Each structure stands twice: as C-alpha cells, then as structure tokens.
Amino acid sequence: MTAATAPEAAAASTPGEGREPDRQAPTSRTVRRGLPLVPAVVLLLAFMAGPIVYSLYLAFTNRALRGEGASETSFVGFDNFTQAFASADFWNAVGLTLLFTLVSAIIGQNLLGMALALLMRKANKLVTALTGAVVIGAWILPEVVAAYLWYTFLGDEGSLNQVFTAIGLPPQDWLFSVPILAVSFANIWRGVAFSMLIYTAALAQVSPEVEEAATMDGAGRIRKFVSVTLPIIRRSVATNLMLITLQTLSVFGLIFIMTAGGPGTSSQTLPLYMYEQAFSYGQLGYGTAVALLLLLIGGLASLAYLKMLPEEEKS
Amino acid sequence: MLRFVGGTAIALPLAACGAGGGNENRLRIAYQQFGSGQVMEDYLTRVIEQFTTERPEVVVELVPIVAAEHDYFTKNELMMSSARTAPDLVYEDTFILQADVEAGYLRPITELVEAWPTWEAVFEPGRTAVTADDGEIYAVPTHTDTRALWYHSGLFEEAGIELPWAPTTWEELLETFRTLQSELGEDVIPFNIFSGKAQGEKASMQGFEMLLYGTQDTLYDEESQLWQLGSQGFADSLDFIRTVFEEGLTPNLGDALDPNVGETIYNSWLPEGRLAVNLDGSWISQNWIEGAPGEWPEWSDVMQLATMPTQDGADPGFVTLSGGWSWALPALSSRSELAWEFLQQMLTVENMTELAVTDNQIAIREDIAAQEDYLGYSPTVEFFTELVPDATYRPAYAPYPQVSAAIQTAMETVMTGQGSVEEAQAAYDEDVIGIVGEDGAEQAG
Numbered sequence: 001m002t003a004a005t006a007p008e009a010a011a012a013s014t015p016g017e018g019r020e021p022d023r024q025a026p027t028s029r030t031v032r033r034g035l036p037l038v039p040a041v042v043l044l045l046a047f048m049a050g051p052i053v054y055s056l057y058l059a060f061t062n063r064a065l066r067g068e069g070a071s072e073t074s075f076v077g078f079d080n081f082t083q084a085f086a087s088a089d090f091w092n093a094v095g096l097t098l099l100f101t102l103v104s105a106i107i108g109q110n111l112l113g114m115a116l117a118l119l120m121r122k123a124n125k126l127v128t129a130l131t132g133a134v135v136i137g138a139w140i141l142p143e144v145v146a147a148y149l150w151y152t153f154l155g156d157e158g159s160l161n162q163v164f165t166a167i168g169l170p171p172q173d174w175l176f177s178v179p180i181l182a183v184s185f186a187n188i189w190r191g192v193a194f195s196m197l198i199y200t201a202a203l204a205q206v207s208p209e210v211e212e213a214a215t216m217d218g219a220g221r222i223r224k225f226v227s228v229t230l231p232i233i234r235r236s237v238a239t240n241l242m243l244i245t246l247q248t249l250s251v252f253g254l255i256f257i258m259t260a261g262g263p264g265t266s267s268q269t270l271p272l273y274m275y276e277q278a279f280s281y282g283q284l285g286y287g288t289a290v291a292l293l294l295l296l297i298g299g300l301a302s303l304a305y306l307k308m309l310p311e312e313e314k315s
Numbered sequence: 316m317l318r319f320v321g322g323t324a325i326a327l328p329l330a331a332c333g334a335g336g337g338n339e340n341r342l343r344i345a346y347q348q349f350g351s352g353q354v355m356e357d358y359l360t361r362v363i364e365q366f367t368t369e370r371p372e373v374v375v376e377l378v379p380i381v382a383a384e385h386d387y388f389t390k391n392e393l394m395m396s397s398a399r400t401a402p403d404l405v406y407e408d409t410f411i412l413q414a415d416v417e418a419g420y421l422r423p424i425t426e427l428v429e430a431w432p433t434w435e436a437v438f439e440p441g442r443t444a445v446t447a448d449d450g451e452i453y454a455v456p457t458h459t460d461t462r463a464l465w466y467h468s469g470l471f472e473e474a475g476i477e478l479p480w481a482p483t484t485w486e487e488l489l490e491t492f493r494t495l496q497s498e499l500g501e502d503v504i505p506f507n508i509f510s511g512k513a514q515g516e517k518a519s520m521q522g523f524e525m526l527l528y529g530t531q532d533t534l535y536d537e538e539s540q541l542w543q544l545g546s547q548g549f550a551d552s553l554d555f556i557r558t559v560f561e562e563g564l565t566p567n568l569g570d571a572l573d574p575n576v577g578e579t580i581y582n583s584w585l586p587e588g589r590l591a592v593n594l595d596g597s598w599i600s601q602n603w604i605e606g607a608p609g610e611w612p613e614w615s616d617v618m619q620l621a622t623m624p625t626q627d628g629a630d631p632g633f634v635t636l637s638g639g640w641s642w643a644l645p646a647l648s649s650r651s652e653l654a655w656e657f658l659q660q661m662l663t664v665e666n667m668t669e670l671a672v673t674d675n676q677i678a679i680r681e682d683i684a685a686q687e688d689y690l691g692y693s694p695t696v697e698f699f700t701e702l703v704p705d706a707t708y709r710p711a712y713a714p715y716p717q718v719s720a721a722i723q724t725a726m727e728t729v730m731t732g733q734g735s736v737e738e739a740q741a742a743y744d745e746d747v748i749g750i751v752g753e754d755g756a757e758q759a760g
C-alpha cells in the first residue's frame with residue numbers, strides 16, 4: 001500500500017517545493033520516511049478494518065445470537081435503522097447521551113479543568129502538588145473502582161447520607177431520583193484531571209509578557225482571560241473538547257456499575273442501550289446499527305469542533 | 316526447493332488442526348464458572364475420574380466460562396455457533412434453551428433419552444421444559460428451583476398472627492400485610508416483592524409471574540403459540556403490585572429500585588427482623604449458612620415457609636415458578652455419542668445426589684428426591700421439592716428476555732404511580748407487538 005501511494009504523493013509535492021534542498025531522490029526519501037509507518041498501518045488494517053467492515057455488514061442484517069436470526073442471517077436493508085428511529089427507547093438514550101456529554105464533559109470536566117489549571121498557576125507549590133495528586137488520583141483509578149466508590153458514596157446507606165444525617169440534613173437518593181446527574185458528577189470527578197493537565201500545559205505556554213502588556217493596558221482579570229489568554233490557547237481548548245466529548249460519549253462501565261442504566265431507562269445512555277440490545281436480548285444486528293449511529297454522533301461532534309477552529313489552523 | 320519448504324510450512328498447521336479436531340476420544344465440556352465456586356469443577360472432576368478408569372483413552376477437557384448470567388449465554392452461544400469452538404457438552408439454563416434450539420445450536424436427543432431408563436424419573440415439568448416447539452427433546456434437566464413466601468416467625472408472633480401461616484388467596488395475603496403494618500409500625504417492612512427494571516429477571520419471575528400464573532391467564536398460550544395481550548389476570552397482577560406499593564406495605568421506592576436490594580434483604584433486613592415476608596427462591600438460605608457473608612445460624616428456626624396462593628384459591632392452591640439447568644449436546648460437535656455416554660455417568664443417582672447436596676439444589680428427579688442424603692441436607696429442601704411436580708416454567712422462547720423487560724417496565728409504571736394499571740398494560744401490549752409482531756400475539760380470552 002505504501003509503495004503504491006508514495007510515488008504519487010512525491011510527484012504531487014515536488015513541483016511546488018522549491019526550497020527543498022534534497023531534490024535528487026524524493027521518491028526514495030518518501031518511501032524511507034514512510035517505512036516506519038508500515039507496521040502500524042498493517043496492525044490497524046488487521047485489527048481495526050476487519051471488525052469495522054464486519055460491523056458495517058452486521059448492521060444491515062438480522063443477525064442474532066439466539067432464536068431465528070441466529071439460524072438464518074439475512075439482509076434486512078435499513079430495517080435496523082428505521083426500527084431505531086421509531087423506538088422511544090432509542091431517542092431516550094440519544095437524549096440522555098447528549099445530556100450526559102453536555103453536563104459531564106463540555107460543562108463539568110472542561111470548565112472545572114480550566115478553573116483548576118488557572119488556580120494552580122497562582123497557588124504555591126505545595127497546594128499545586130497536593131491538588132494535582134488528588135485530582136490525578138481520581139483519574140488513574142480503574143473505571144470499575146471509581147464507579148463502585150461513587151455507588152457506595154451515593155447509596156442509600158452510603159457515606160454521603162451519613163454525613164448529611166450527622167449535620168442534620170435529610171438524606172438524598174440521587175441514584176434513584178436524578179440518576180443521570182449522579183453519573184454525570186461521577187464522570188466529572190473521574191475525568192477532570194485530563195482537562196486540567198491539558199490546560200496546565202497550554203497555560204504554561206502563554207508568555208507572561210503578553211499578559212503583562214494587557215495589564216499595562218488596563219485590562220481586568222476577566223478581560224485579560226477572555227481577550228488574551230483564551231485566544232492563545234484556543235487550539236488546546238478545541239482539542240480538549242473533542243477528546244473529552246468522544247471519551248464521554250462512549251462511557252459504559254461507570255454507568256453500568258452505578259445504575260445499570262436505571263431506574264427504568266432513566267440513565268440508559270446509548271452504549272448501555274446498545275449493550276442491552278446486543279447482548280441481553282441477543283439482537284446483534286440491531287445493536288451494531290445503534291453502535292454505528294453512536295459513531296455518527298461522535299463524528300458530527302468532531303466536525304463541529306473542527307469548524308470552531310479558524311481556517312488557517314486546520315492543516 | 317523453495318516450493319517444498321513452503322509446502323511443509325503450510326501442511327504442518329493443517330495436520331495439527333486435523334489431529335485436534337478429529338480426535339474421537341477428546342471431550343470438551345462447557346459450564347458457567349461464576350465467582351470462586353468450586354462445586355461444579357469438583358463434581359466434573361469426580362465424574363471424569365470414574366469415567367476414565369473404564370475408558371482410559373478418553374481425555375476430558377473442562378471449559379469453564381467465567382461470566383455472569385447474560386454474558387454466559389452470549390459466550391456459550393458464540394462458541395456453539397462455530398464447529399471449531401463448539402464444545403461437546405454444554406450446561407444450559409432452561410430459560411435460554413428454546414432460543415438456542417431455534418438458533419439451531421443444539422441436537423435433538425429424543426431417541427437417546429427415551430432409551431435411557433433414568434428418563435422415567437424426571438418430573439413432568441422438567442421434561443416439558445426441555446421439549447421444544449417441534450416436539451423433540453433437546454436436553455436433560457439436572458435440577459431446579461422453586462419459589463414461595465419466606466416469613467419471619469418472630470415478627471408474626473409479635474404481630475399476633477397465628478402460626479403456621481398459610482394464606483389461601485391474594486386477599487388473605489394483603490390482610491396479613493396490613494396487620495403486620497398496623498401492629499409493628501414503621502420499623503418493619505411487611506412484604507417484599509421484587510419489582511421494576513432494576514431487579515431484572517427477579518422481578519418478572521419471583522414477582523410478576525408468581526402472581527400472573529395464579530390467575531386464569533398466562534403470558535403465552537402453548538396451543539395457539541401466541542403471546543397473550545390484554546388479559547384480566549395481567550391487569551389484576553399489576554393491580555396487586557400497585558396496591559402493595561401504594562399502601563406502603565413494601566420497601567420504599569428508593570430501596571425497591573436499588574439493584575442490590577437483594578443483598579440488603581438477605582444480609583441485614585431478614586436477620587435483623589426488619590422485613591416480615593419475602594417472596595423469593597428456594598436457594599436464598601445459602602446466604603445464611605456457615606461461612607456465608609450473612610451467616611445466621613438461627614435462620615432455620617426463625618424463617619418459615621408458606622406457599623404463594625393463587626388469586627382466589629384455585630387448584631392446586633398455590634403457584635410456584637421454576638427455573639433450572641440442563642445438559643445439552645451442541646449440533647456442531649462431532650463427538651455426540653461419547654458425550655452422551657459421559658453425560659449418563661454424570662447423571663447417576665450417586666453423582667447427582669452429591670451435587671444437589673453440595674450445591675443447594677432442588678432435585679428434578681424422583682429417584683434423587685427420595686435419597687436420604689438429599690432430604691436431610693437442608694431444613695427447607697423437602698418443602699421446596701414437594702412443589703416441583705406442580706411448578707410452572709417460563710415461556711422461555713427467544714423473545715422472552717425482551718417480553719420480560721416489558722413486564723418489568725409495566726411493574727415499574729404502577730409501583731411508582733407514573734401511570735395507571737390500564738396505561739401500563741396498554742404499553743406492555745404495544746411493546747409485545749413490537750417484539751413479536753402482530754402475528755405473534757393475540758387478545759386473551
């Protein structure tokens with residue numbers, strides 16, 4: 001594959017690039033440079049392309065693990081998709097997925113991560129180190145452990161209710177009454193470290209002179225942040241938003257352990273809906289179709305973030 | 316030269332495959348391994364020893380599938396769907412058996428079992444459970460479980476209710492719960508019935524179906540082979556659920572919808588005397604035996620049993636749902652004869668009695684139910700075994716898991732008061748049509 005595309009790529013780039021000093025053998029150089037990529041491409045094709053093509057195929061069949069669809073698999077066209085679009089449970093899952101992503105990633109992790117990064121810039125080293133350790137500690141916990149911690153924290157006889165009772169407040173039942181917010185909080189707690197690290201790194205590159213100059217011009221703190229700091233780090237913001245959105249769209253274990261999508265379907269996001277259809281009900285074809293729709297949502301979100309970047313930065 | 320080398324390189328793995336696949340004396344047995352339980356492995360190892368003493372050429376390979384309920388079904392089905400991975404004997408929940416038959420994963424064994432003398436000893440409901448729509452038998456049931464009302468005799472005495480308690484209709488049940496409520500006050504929950512989606516299959520089977528199968532109606536009509544819609548029994552069962560939750564005879568909604576409420580019931584509410592009646596399965600006493608997390612030596616004195624009455628006391632006077640497991644032969648296995656020989660050794664009276672005793676099982680066979688070792692192993696086993704001949708099995712066809720989810724949704728609607736009984740039933744009927752199609756269901760009555 002590399003051998004086939006390399007000459008074309010080289011041919012396309014040679015005429016315009018007058019400043020290239022090494023003109024004798026651009027083709028062989030491109031090949032040389034491409035070589036280290038070969039193992040990665042082969043691995044991707046072997047382990048990713050196969051399953052992706054297979055799942056595209058599955059989504060258009062009635063393939064099931066048990067029952068009739070298992071003995072005879074046949075093409076059903078867009079039936080799985082029309083079934084999904086006609087299903088109230090599917091739309092419920094889409095809505096919850098978007099809400100979960102909005103609350104826990106775009107608002108929660110993103111803003112809290114930014115706030116932490118800004119505060120840590122001002123704080124003394126000890127506070128910075130301690131906060132960093134605690135926040136990153138939450139991040140490195142395995143998902144299952146974090147989810148179970150939150151389940152025991154918010155549970156009926158959990159530690160939060162013991163604190164509430166001790167200070168005379170009525171007990172909460174958020175896992176039951178507002179499950180999607182409960183899992184969102186857990187996801188913020190767990191994922192904020194990632195945004196914090198990205199923003200800490202981005203802020204470190206904002207040179208103090210620029211900010212000082214703004215201060216000299218009489219800009220207040222908020223003005224300085226909105227008009228100077230934020231534009232400088234906007235690429236990091238877009239990257240961070242894209243990554244945490246994609247991560248959050250596919251969160252499964254955290255919700256599965258805390259609420260299992262319940263009560264009823266009130267915290268059943270798309271990954272849980274997909275799992276239930278494909279593995280509890282054995283409807284592999286339908287489950288795969290839902291998975292593709294989830295992929296589509298992720299793709300649309302990525303496109304939206306790319307659009308946010310100014311034209312010259314998209315290369 | 317080069318060609319020759321290439322040829323050998325390709326031929327070698329093929330030869331290796333052939334040896335593995337074609338060995339007539341190699342048996343692979345798949346079963347569920349959940350948690351740290353050793354019972355199944357010990358049992359199979361014992362049978363292997365017995366079997367290979369006479370047939371030393373046979374090699375038996377155990378394939379423990381480490382997974383919880385649904386994941387076990389999934390992994391098992393994936394293995395059975397290919398000749399390269401299909402085991403020679405599989406352990407199947409009767410709940411999923413029909414769906415696997417429909418998928419073509421299993422081999423009919425009617426002729427084999429009918430020529431096997433022990434088959435006569437299998438109780439009728441067990442035989443029905445392993446017989447598919449086409450009239451063929453597909454598996455040998457090993458054991459079962461039954462369901463009834465567990466009640467706390469201490470609390471009953473405190474409330475002044477006469478013992479032994481033997482309710483004969485739903486109305487009597489409700490009266491007892493109301494008495495418990497008024498006599499014992501807020502600290503004691505009169506009654507637990509698993510309900511709602513969070514409880515999963517427990518809600519459908521231990522909860523709803525224990526009610527519905529005590530009415531004149533069913534979920535599925537075996538004769539017309541259609542799912543039943545709009546039945547009076549369904550509405551009455553939902554109304555029973557609505558009543559107990561509305562009157563506060565049950566745990567509060569937060570607890571009732573907690574997926575782990577079972578643990579709380581076994582490890583704290585019952586031992587601490589905070590719950591009076593629990594509608595549950597025959598196995599729950601295993602939570603209280605020595606060494607269990609909720610160890611409770613006094614349980615056999617305190618916890619008493621009553622059968623779950625039918626709606627109006629109709630024959631046989633009680634209702635119990637049964638589940639259970641079975642051994643089946645995958646269609647793609649090439650060593651079915653050997654597997655059947657091995658299975659017969661597994662199912663001898665001695666081997667099955669020992670397994671029943673160590674695994675807290677309810678026997679599905681007359682010959683095992685008559686063993687002294689079996690009858691003596693737990694104070695409750697006799698009670699639960701006597702229910703077996705009248706037990707009802709779920710209509711475990713392929714759509715059942717989805718229908719079951721629709722039942723749980725309907726239960727949740729009425730228990731939370733989000734909708735009326737009529738609305739919940741209408742939504743259930745709509746769900747069922749969505750699952751099995753217009754042709755798969757009919758109006759009851």
